[in-house]
Every structure is written in C-alpha cells, then in structure tokens.
Amino acid sequence: MFNLVSDDKWQIDDQIVVVDERALLEFMQFQAKMFDTEHFTKQLASLTAKERQQLIDGYIREEVLYREAKNLGMELNDNLIRRRMVGKIEYLTRSMTSQLVNASQAQLKALYQERKDEYYIEPSITFTHVFFDMEKHGLTQAQELAGSQLDEFISKSMPTFTEAAKYSERFPYHLNYVKRSRSFIQSHFGESFTQDLFTGETNNKDWFGPIQSAYGYHLVLKLEQTEGRYPPIGEVMDELSEEFKRQQTLELQNQAIQSLIDAYQIVIDLPSAETR
Numbered sequence: 001m002f003n004l005v006s007d008d009k010w011q012i013d014d015q016i017v018v019v020d021e022r023a024l025l026e027f028m029q030f031q032a033k034m035f036d037t038e039h040f041t042k043q044l045a046s047l048t049a050k051e052r053q054q055l056i057d058g059y060i061r062e063e064v065l066y067r068e069a070k071n072l073g074m075e076l077n078d079n080l081i082r083r084r085m086v087g088k089i090e091y092l093t094r095s096m097t098s099q100l101v102n103a104s105q106a107q108l109k110a111l112y113q114e115r116k117d118e119y120y121i122e123p124s125i126t127f128t129h130v131f132f133d134m135e136k137h138g139l140t141q142a143q144e145l146a147g148s149q150l151d152e153f154i155s156k157s158m159p160t161f162t163e164a165a166k167y168s169e170r171f172p173y174h175l176n177y178v179k180r181s182r183s184f185i186q187s188h189f190g191e192s193f194t195q196d197l198f199t200g201e202t203n204n205k206d207w208f209g210p211i212q213s214a215y216g217y218h219l220v221l222k223l224e225q226t227e228g229r230y231p232p233i234g235e236v237m238d239e240l241s242e243e244f245k246r247q248q249t250l251e252l253q254n255q256a257i258q259s260l261i262d263a264y265q266i267v268i269d270l271p272s273a274e275t276r
Contacts, residue, residue, distance in 0.1 A: 017063050019056055027059045030088075035095035090253070097252035103244040111244050112233050119236050122181040123198065126224040128164040130207075131171040134216035146210035146217040153207050153219070161223060172215060179224070190214040198225065 021044070028040045047055065075081045103111075112119070130149060132142040149167060153159065159167065165175055173188045186194040193213035197220060200208050210217040233240070 017060055019059060023063075024055060024059060027062070028055070029095075031058075033091065033095075035092070090257070093256040094249055094253045097249050097256060101245045101248040101252070103241055103248075108237065108240045108244060109233060111240055111247075112236070115243070116230060119231055119239070121229050121231055122183060123228040124179045124181050124226050125185065125198065125222065126178045126180075127197065127220055127222040128161050128176045129171075129221070130164055130168040130219040131175075131215070132210070132217045133169050136169065137216075139216075142216045143210055143212070146219055150207060150209060150219050158205050158207055159221075161221060164221065167219075179226075182228075189218075193218070197222070 021041075024044060025037060025040050028044065029035050029037070032040075044052075044055075069075065075085065130146075132146045132149075134142040136142075137145060161176070168175060177185065182194060182198065185197065189197070190213050193211050196211045200211075200220060200222060205221075207219050207221050209219040211220060212218075
C-alpha cells in the first residue's frame with residue numbers, strides 16, 4: 001500500500017552524503033513532525049541563503065551521525081532505539097494516511113448520531129452562596145445560623161452577588177460560581193445540594209435556603225441557569241471532522257502496517273501450552 005523505502009541511486013557508498021531537494025524535504029517534514037510536501041516545498045523555496053545553509057548543515061550532521069551509529073551497530077539489541085525507530089514508522093504511516101481522509105456530510109451526520117451523547121452540553125448555573133461550617137459549629141447550629149441569616153436578609157436588605165463574601169465563612173472551594181456545569185457543582189458540594197440548587201428559584205435578588213452540603217449549610221443566590229442540550233450538528237462540525245479523521249486515519253494506518261507485516265514470513269517457534 002505504501003512505499004516507505006527510498007531507492008535513491010546515489011546512496012551506494014556510505015561515505016557519500018547527497019543533499020538534494022528530496023532529502024531536505026524529508027528532513028524538514030520529520031523535524032516538524034508533519035508530512036505535507038506541498039507546504040514544505042514552498043517553505044524551502046522561501047528560505048534565505050543563510051537559512052538554507054543552516055538547513056543543509058543540520059541535515060548533513062544528522063545523516064553522518066546516524067550512519068556512524070549504524071556502523072557501530074548501536075541500533076542492534078537496543079530496545080530504546082528499536083522502539084523509537086518503530087515509533088517513526090508508525091508516525092510516518094499515520095501522517096501519510098491522514099492526508100487520504102476526507103469526510104462527507106453524510107459520514108459526519110452518521111458519526112454525530114453514533115457519538116451524540118459525547119457532545120451533550122450539561123446544564124450550567126451561575127450563583128453565589130453564604131456558607132456556615134458544620135465542622136466549626138456542629139450541624140444543628142450551622143443550620144440555625146443559616147436560617148437566622150436568611151431572616152435578616154429578608155427583614156433588612158438582600159445582599160447582591162458581589163456582597164456575599166461579607167457574610168460567608170470560609171468555604172473549601174469557591175464563593176462565586178459562573179456558568180459551571182452540574183457535574184462540577186456536584187464535585188464541590190455533593191449530590192443532595194446540587195439537586196436542591198438546580199431546582200431552586202432563579203433570579204438576581206432573592207436568596208433561598210438553607211441547603212445542606214457535605215460541609216455545612218448554605219444560603220444561595222442564583223443569577224442564571226441553563227438547561228442541558230444536544231447541540232445542532234453545525235456547532236460541533238469541526239470536532240466531528242477531527243474525530244472522523246482520527247478514526248479513519250487509525251484504521252488506514254493499521255491497514256498500512258498490516259500490509260508491511262504481510263510481506264514477511266512469520267515463524268512462530270514457541271513451546272506449546274501443554275509442554276510448559
């Protein structure tokens with residue numbers, strides 16, 4: 001499927017290093033870890049004389065050191081070098097196959113239906129709270145303090161979003177939460193608090209509570225809450241394209257590697273399970 005071996009007619013004598021456009025383009029692409037011949041051909045042509053000479057010097061240095069290492073047999077019986085060389089072939093096949101992948105609208109729609117739950121946008125909320133620590137006061141007293149504070153808010157004046165810090169004790173996480181997901185809130189407060197929070201009244205002036213969390217009791221002021229939703233496909237088209245390309249590239253890469261494996265005769269010389 002893929003020809004990964006160069007048949008350069010010049011590479012007969014190991015003491016000859018030929019620097020041509022093909023060699024430089026390959027060197028540039030491996031250095032950048034990106035394979036796009038057209039892009040790097042333009043880049044090569046745009047180099048200044050100094051930049052071009054630096055590129056040539058870099059290629060010569062790497063090529064000579066590589067050959068010397070091979071002459072010393074440094075690649076033999078070295079698992080690290082073996083793994084790196086395998087990794088380069090894997091990267092090469094992946095980069096080559098990725099250029100072959102183009103998704104149609106029908107394929108992207110099918111992928112969206114298949115992976116729809118992964119693109120679900122969770123409910124989110126914006127709120128602040130006043131916290132009463134049960135470790136400091138005990139559970140019962142923390143609840144009573146929260147209730148008394150709410151009565152004071154009602155009888156005097158309701159603090160605004162930015163004024164909550166004047167009344168709150170120190171909470172382990174945040175005081176203000178802006179457009180945070182339900183799962184994020186639950187990780188900070190617990191399931192029971194989160195359920196009460198998302199079902200409570202939403203406006204920008206009325207505090208409610210007390211609501212119990214894993215840490216104590218809270219008075220809450222909610223400013224905004226959005227429902228969870230599945231975005232239309234147009235909103236996630238870029239992500240879908242990337243996912244489709246990733247999946248198809250991996251499949252084509254595996255096919256390319258298998259075609260290389262198929263060219264070899266595989267001999268399994270292991271004792272059978274019964275003789276172990």
